[in-house]
Amino acid sequence: MGxxxxxxxxxxxxxxxxxxxxxxxxxxxxxxxxxxxxxxxxHARPYITFDLLYRYLTFQGNKVRYVRNxxxxxxxxxxxxxxxxxxxxxxxxxxxxxxxxxxxxxxxxFHRNMENLNILxxxxxxxxxxxxxxxxxxxxxxxxxxxxxxxxxxxYFDVEKYNQKHKYGILSGRNLDDIKTNTRELDGQSEKxxxxxxxxxxxxxxxxxxxxxxxxxxxxxxxxxxxxxxxxKYLGEHFDIHGGGMDLTFPHHECEIAQNTACSGSGAVRxxxxxxxxxxxxxxxxxxxxxxxxxxxxxxxxHELLYQAYSPMTIRFFILQAHYxxxxxxxxxxxxxxxxxxxxxxxxxxxxxxxxxxxSSTVEVAPIMxxxxxxxxxxxxSPIAIAHLFDGVKMINSIxxxxxxxxxxxxxxxxxxxxTFVFDILGLKDEEMPVTGNNQTLDxxxxxxxxxxxxxxxxxxxxxxxxxxxxxxxxxxxxxDTKDGVEWSLK
Amino acid sequence: MGxxxxxxxxxxxxxxxxxxxxxxxxxxxxxxxxxxxxxxxxHARPYITFDLLYRYLTFQGNKVRYVRNxxxxxxxxxxxxxxxxxxxxxxxxxxxxxxxxxxxxxxxxFHRNMENLNILxxxxxxxxxxxxxxxxxxxxxxxxxxxxxxxxxxxYFDVEKYNQKHKYGILSGRNLDDIKTNTRELDGQSEKxxxxxxxxxxxxxxxxxxxxxxxxxxxxxxxxxxxxxxxxKYLGEHFDIHGGGMDLTFPHHECEIAQNTACSGSGAVRxxxxxxxxxxxxxxxxxxxxxxxxxxxxxxxxHELLYQAYSPMTIRFFILQAHYxxxxxxxxxxxxxxxxxxxxxxxxxxxxxxxxxxxSSTVEVAPIMxxxxxxxxxxxxSPIAIAHLFDGVKMINSIxxxxxxxxxxxxxxxxxxxxTFVFDILGLKDEEMPVTGNNQTLDxxxxxxxxxxxxxxxxxxxxxxxxxxxxxxxxxxxxxDTKDGVEWSLK
Numbered sequence: 001m002g003x004x005x006x007x008x009x010x011x012x013x014x015x016x017x018x019x020x021x022x023x024x025x026x027x028x029x030x031x032x033x034x035x036x037x038x039x040x041x042x043h044a045r046p047y048i049t050f051d052l053l054y055r056y057l058t059f060q061g062n063k064v065r066y067v068r069n070x071x072x073x074x075x076x077x078x079x080x081x082x083x084x085x086x087x088x089x090x091x092x093x094x095x096x097x098x099x100x101x102x103x104x105x106x107x108x109x110f111h112r113n114m115e116n117l118n119i120l121x122x123x124x125x126x127x128x129x130x131x132x133x134x135x136x137x138x139x140x141x142x143x144x145x146x147x148x149x150x151x152x153x154x155x156y157f158d159v160e161k162y163n164q165k166h167k168y169g170i171l172s173g174r175n176l177d178d179i180k181t182n183t184r185e186l187d188g189q190s191e192k193x194x195x196x197x198x199x200x201x202x203x204x205x206x207x208x209x210x211x212x213x214x215x216x217x218x219x220x221x222x223x224x225x226x227x228x229x230x231x232x233k234y235l236g237e238h239f240d241i242h243g244g245g246m247d248l249t250f251p252h253h254e255c256e257i258a259q260n261t262a263c264s265g266s267g268a269v270r271x272x273x274x275x276x277x278x279x280x281x282x283x284x285x286x287x288x289x290x291x292x293x294x295x296x297x298x299x300x301x302x303h304e305l306l307y308q309a310y311s312p313m314t315i316r317f318f319i320l321q322a323h324y325x326x327x328x329x330x331x332x333x334x335x336x337x338x339x340x341x342x343x344x345x346x347x348x349x350x351x352x353x354x355x356x357x358x359x360s361s362t363v364e365v366a367p368i369m370x371x372x373x374x375x376x377x378x379x380x381x382s383p384i385a386i387a388h389l390f391d392g393v394k395m396i397n398s399i400x401x402x403x404x405x406x407x408x409x410x411x412x413x414x415x416x417x418x419x420t421f422v423f424d425i426l427g428l429k430d431e432e433m434p435v436t437g438n439n440q441t442l443d444x445x446x447x448x449x450x451x452x453x454x455x456x457x458x459x460x461x462x463x464x465x466x467x468x469x470x471x472x473x474x475x476x477x478x479x480x481d482t483k484d485g486v487e488w489s490l491k
Numbered sequence: 492m493g494x495x496x497x498x499x500x501x502x503x504x505x506x507x508x509x510x511x512x513x514x515x516x517x518x519x520x521x522x523x524x525x526x527x528x529x530x531x532x533x534h535a536r537p538y539i540t541f542d543l544l545y546r547y548l549t550f551q552g553n554k555v556r557y558v559r560n561x562x563x564x565x566x567x568x569x570x571x572x573x574x575x576x577x578x579x580x581x582x583x584x585x586x587x588x589x590x591x592x593x594x595x596x597x598x599x600x601f602h603r604n605m606e607n608l609n610i611l612x613x614x615x616x617x618x619x620x621x622x623x624x625x626x627x628x629x630x631x632x633x634x635x636x637x638x639x640x641x642x643x644x645x646x647y648f649d650v651e652k653y654n655q656k657h658k659y660g661i662l663s664g665r666n667l668d669d670i671k672t673n674t675r676e677l678d679g680q681s682e683k684x685x686x687x688x689x690x691x692x693x694x695x696x697x698x699x700x701x702x703x704x705x706x707x708x709x710x711x712x713x714x715x716x717x718x719x720x721x722x723x724k725y726l727g728e729h730f731d732i733h734g735g736g737m738d739l740t741f742p743h744h745e746c747e748i749a750q751n752t753a754c755s756g757s758g759a760v761r762x763x764x765x766x767x768x769x770x771x772x773x774x775x776x777x778x779x780x781x782x783x784x785x786x787x788x789x790x791x792x793x794h795e796l797l798y799q800a801y802s803p804m805t806i807r808f809f810i811l812q813a814h815y816x817x818x819x820x821x822x823x824x825x826x827x828x829x830x831x832x833x834x835x836x837x838x839x840x841x842x843x844x845x846x847x848x849x850x851s852s853t854v855e856v857a858p859i860m861x862x863x864x865x866x867x868x869x870x871x872x873s874p875i876a877i878a879h880l881f882d883g884v885k886m887i888n889s890i891x892x893x894x895x896x897x898x899x900x901x902x903x904x905x906x907x908x909x910x911t912f913v914f915d916i917l918g919l920k921d922e923e924m925p926v927t928g929n930n931q932t933l934d935x936x937x938x939x940x941x942x943x944x945x946x947x948x949x950x951x952x953x954x955x956x957x958x959x960x961x962x963x964x965x966x967x968x969x970x971x972d973t974k975d976g977v978e979w980s981l982k
Contacts, residue, residue, distance in 0.1 A: 065589065098556065098725060100615045108612050111602075121599050124591045130621025133703050212624050234589060441981065444966030445936045448959065452943060455955065464946065468939065475935030490932065 005060070007241075008325060008379045010249065010272040011171055015379055018271065020240050026057050026064045027239035029231040029269075031248055032125070034071040035106040039113050040292035041315070041330060042245075042278045042285040048316055048427075049275040049324040050243045051119040052380055055425050067234045068122040069227060070110075072103040073129045073210050073220055099210050103129075113295045116312040118427050124234050128226040132212045135221040135229050138263060139200045139214075147262035151191040153203035153217025157258060159196050166261050171272060172250035198255055200225055224255035232260065232268050242269040246276050247284070275324040285330065293330070307332040310339065313431050317342040320382040320426055341390075346430050348393040349422060350476075351400050352415055358405035365410045368392045369417045382426065389421065450479070450486045496551070498732075499816060499870045501740065501763040502662055506870055509762065511731050517548050517555045518730035520722040520760075522739055523616070525562040526597040530604050531783035532806070532821065533736075533769045533776040539807055539918075540766040540815040540871070541734045542610040546916050547867055558725045559613040560718060561601075563594040564620045564701050564711055590701050594620075604786045607803040609918050615725050619717040623703045626712040626720050629754060630691045630705075638753035642682040644694035644708025648749065650687050657752050662763060663741035689746055691716055715746035723751065723759050733760040737767050738775070766815040776821065784821070798823040801830065804922050808833040811873040811917055832881075837921050839884040840913060841967075842891050843906055849896035856901045859883045860908045873917065880913065941970070941977045 005018045020026045030050045033043060047068075057064045114121070128135075139155050142148040147162045148155050159168055163176045179196050203217035204210075211218045231239065244253065253272065260268040277284045285292050293303050301309030310318075318338035322328045368388055375384035392414070398404040406414070422428050449468055456464035469479055472488070480487050496509045511517045521541045524534060538559075548555045605612070619626075630646050633639040638653050639646050650659055654667045670687050694708035695701075702709045722730065735744065744763065751759040768775045776783050784794050792800030801809075809829035813819045859879055866875035883905070889895040897905070913919050940959055947955035960970055963979070971978050 065592065098615065100617070100725060101556065104612070104615050121595070124589065124595050126591070127618070127621055130618055133624050137704065213628065234591060441966055441968065442933045442936065445933065445940060445963070445968070448962045448966075449936060449940065449943075451962075452940075452955065452959070464943065468943070471939045471942075472936070475932055475939075477932065477936070 003060070003373070003377065005056070005377050006379055007271055007273060009270075010274050011269075013173075016271065018240075020062065021238060021270065024062055026062045026241065027235035028054060028057070028064055028066045028241045028243065029227070029235060029239065030066070030068045030122070030242075031227060031244035031252070032069040032071060033106075033110050035103050035110055037106060037287065038294040038296055039110050040285060040287065040294045041298060042292060044113070044117060044295060044315060045278055045319055045324070045328070046243065046245050046275050047114060047119050048117060048319045049380070050273075051427055052320070052324075052382060052425070053241070053243070053273070054120060054122075055427055056376055056380070059420070059425055065124070065235060066122040067124045067126065067231060069230050070103075070107055070125060070127045071223070071226065072100075072107070072127050100129075109296075116295070116299065117316050118312070118429050120427070126230045126234065128221070128230070129210070131226065131230055131233070132221065134233055135225050136201070136214050138225060138229050138259065139216075139221070142200060142259065142262045145262055147258075148200055149193065150216055153219065154191055154199060155201040155216055156192050156197040157200055157255070157262070158193065159198070159258070160194055162258055162262055166258070168258055169250075169254060171254050171257055174250065174254075198222060198224060198251065200259075224252055225259060227252070228256045228259040228263075228268070231256075235268075237264055238266075238268055238270070240269075241271045241273060243273040243275070246274040247286075249274055276327045278319075278328050278330055280330040282329065305332075307336070310335050311431050313428055314339045314342055317345075317428060320428075321386055323379075323381055323383055325379070341386075342428070344393060345389065345422065345428075346432075348396045349418060349430070352396050352418055355396065355399055355406065355411060357408040357411045359407065360405065361407040361410045362405045363395050363399065363410070365406075365414050365417075368395070369413075369421075372417075372421055376425065385421075385426075389418075392418070446477070446488050450488065453479075453486070494551070494864070494868065496547070496868050497870055498762055498764060500761075501765050502760075504664075507762065509731075511553065512729060512761065515553055517553045517732065518726035519545060519548070519555055519557045519732045519734065520718070520726060520730065521557070521559045521613070521733075522718060522735035522743070523560040523562065524597075524601050526594050526601060528597060528778065529785040529787055530601050531776060531778065531785045532789060533783060535604070535608060535786060535806060536769055536810055536815070536819070537734065537736050537766050538605060538610050539608060539810045541764075542918055543811065543815075543871055543873060543916070544732070544734070544764070545611060545613075546918055547871070550911070550916055556615070556726060557613040558615045558617065558722060560721050561594075561598055561616060561618045562714070562717065563591075563598070563618050591620075600787075607786070607790065608807050609803070609920050611918070617721045617725065619712070619721070620701070622717065622721055622724070623712065625724055626716050627692070627705050629716060629720050629750065630707075630712070633691060633750065633753045636753055638749075639691055640684065641707055644710065645682055645690060646692040646707055647683050647688040648691055648746070648753070649684065650689070650749070651685055653749055653753055657749070659749055660741075660745060662745050662748055665741065665745075689713060689715060689742065691750075715743055716750060718743070719747045719750040719754075719759070722747075726759075728755055729757075729759055729761070731760075732762045732764060734764040734766070737765040738777075740765055767818045769810075769819050769821060771821045773820065796823075798827070801826050802922050804919055805830045805833055808836075808919060811919075812877055814870075814872055814874055816870070832877075833919070835884060836880065836913065836919075837923075839887045840909060840921070843887050843909055846887065846890055846897065846902060848899040848902045850898065851896065852898040852901045853896045854886050854890065854901070856897075856905050856908075859886070860904075860912075863908075863912055867916065876912075876917075880909075883909070937968070937979050941979065944970075944977070 006015045007018050008014070009016045028050070030046060033039060050066075050068075054064055054066050139148065142157065143150070143155065148157050159176065162168055167175075169175050169179065176196075180194075199222035201214060201216055201219055201221055203219040208220070210220055212220060231242065242253070242256075257267045257269070260266075279285060280291050280293075283289065283291060293305060295315070297303040297306065298310050298315055299312060314335060318335055319328065321338060321341070368391055371388040372385045375381040375388065378384070395404065396414075399406050449472065453465050453468040456462075456468070472479060476490055478489050480489070497506045498509050499505070500507045519541070521537060524530060541557075541559075545555055545557050630639065633648065634641070634646065639648050650667065653659055658666075660666050660670065667687075671685075690713035692705060692707055692710055692712055694710040699711070701711055703711065722733065733744070733747075748758045748760070751757075770776060771782050771784075774780065774782060784796060786806070788794040788797065789801050789806055790803060805826060809826055810819065812829060812832070859882055862879040863876045866872040866879065869875070886895065887905075890897050940963065944956050944959040947953075947959070963970060967981055969980050971980070
């Protein structure tokens, strides 16, 4: 495969070589969070998955414009049931808050979670409420092109009419006849020609706080619309990759394709990528199912299902240890195994930094590096890449133990590879706290140890003096005799 | 003064008792940053000033809705010269970026700076680009009311006409005749009736990237408009406090008053508060003057004018050590003095935690507390409050030294007061790194010390054993003999 990245395109149902529309530049759009409560483990997965993609594409030398939206309006609580109540407004009313206060609170908490997980911020993070005018323009365009109709101040997408000219269901592999058979006609949907039509613009009920004026009514945009609008606004009418959770394939992404096609005659996206779900006892973890564990609960261990706290990097490693298109089942045992694995990897990173080179190598460095890259190039197969990294860990430990040797050139290459692959591409980091001169407690302890060593030397107690130096050396602290006395530093 | 907060109202030019419109609820709006470059020291001042206000109002038991905007469009580079180029667009063109990418980058960096400075996030952080529709509505309202006119697709506020009915200049104490005398007629302003008229909506030139459709033209809103719109959208037609830097008084805040009055017949704001500038060699520190030091440079010490790095809390303390309506002149000496002062205060906070109570007090605790609150109630006089805190520091150190005594009740009160006042109200924090079990280096050093003490005891070297225990005690580490051996903990 060489350096060619292959990715699984949900649209073609096969792995395809990834070629950006403009060489060296990649447009990437990922569906962001609806910010009306704390993010849970299931939410971490798409953002870690596409962070890996973003990091890898950037590592390959591409200039990536990564757009990830914030849904702060228009995501209907239960669209199928026609309740038509905006999720955020509902929560706000319960909490007696201005909806934007709820949005701000959970957006801040989302950003903290992302930072904890070492997920790079996207290049642009547009908010749905910040693009009402643009959404109104697209509604008008779809109306002008004849693929939508207005009823009582709301505008709906005419799926049947669209299907006559284009095919509705190409992403999820459904066809309209099946959809018809499986959709019940429900109360409160009498405004629609067909129950599977979806809202582009909804007239606001009197108690609805989040509303904007439009030529159709004071109302708000439909949920599907924002992604069609914001992706093309910042990435162009056609762009490279659209990502999101598998549960968004239908109807959300299907509707996006229909909206963009109804506007411009063709879909906007070349590669559709979908990550699989995190399950708990075999069931998808979801806010709506009430079976979720928030990221904050995971980081603090405060949830009845948790045996302990799991650090952000443990969560990240846990998610990377499965291929993004497989399900992951949550369990304490699996998380504890990830924690141990990560510790082993980080210990090896330190060992690698301390290895001494020999004249020549008895090990082969290149195959490990090649296999790791081959795995990532094969549709971001991070678990395989991590398995190869652990082959390298064994090698590193053998060199440390003296049963293998490594040449200076090989050692340099191996060091650089691990730094790049583990930190820059997989986005892991060492969670051990950095120790700086600020840390007065360690400073104090070190002063005492240096003074005890001086005492020991004065008493000709060489055993104790050596013990102090050697043990400090083992924990990574070096003592140096200078003209101003003994100084210490972290190696 | 008791518990009544007095604040200086720029509008009335005197200190007034602060009474919110609705008891127990406060609406606060502060002009946020224009996100097209890194924030500098001068930018830290308003956000620290109004963070103090936000914290204090909240401490008083108010439910505060704090709105601080992000200016991501419409701030003209040099309005007087009529260049009409959007600051962000200009930077974007130089960097060959999408303007929103520039916005995102510097918004992220601003948020990091705010977090470093321990500035609480506002309740709502609206973006100008996210409220185009609302701004268009206000432009139309002002047009309908006869206080604006359209020329070539742009809409301008008619200052002369407004001044006939209302008074223009009430905040800054100017009158229109003076303004007329001092305003030159410049090229490129022929669209305006008068050079002091200001844009509500600007038609975009062909190369202008950030643009939105409107009934007047494809264009963008004037800078002054966003604050009039976003403050009233989230806080209501009338609200309590509007804050910002003194340099915004004219024209920005004057124009806000005119816009709101032109819309609704009266201004929106009850109390206008303005912080003074930070100067450097006697001149205002400003992006436009090129004499600024960014916060990042201060935190890292990487700037030719800096002798050293200054921690975020040193910067915060430095700013709080001046009254917000006085200028502060930047100097390394002043910052170093702040650093020392903060260290002394934090050391006293630790000492306070370790004080032992006596049967009775030889000190008086109440006056210090009362004076600190009186100072804050007197228009947020933080330097006076800090001076009283240092009187308390002397008292704390005298108690520690044994020359004064404190009763258990007084000690509890003093501890709670310092915690609340220093951490919750002034928003300072201890920057010494927390040491946790994660810190393997300290763990290792402690293991070694415990082992050395065991050796010393085995050798009946009591002097060394005691030295280890006592010195550790002095740096805040306690050794405990347990059935599993010696354990250590931070006091």
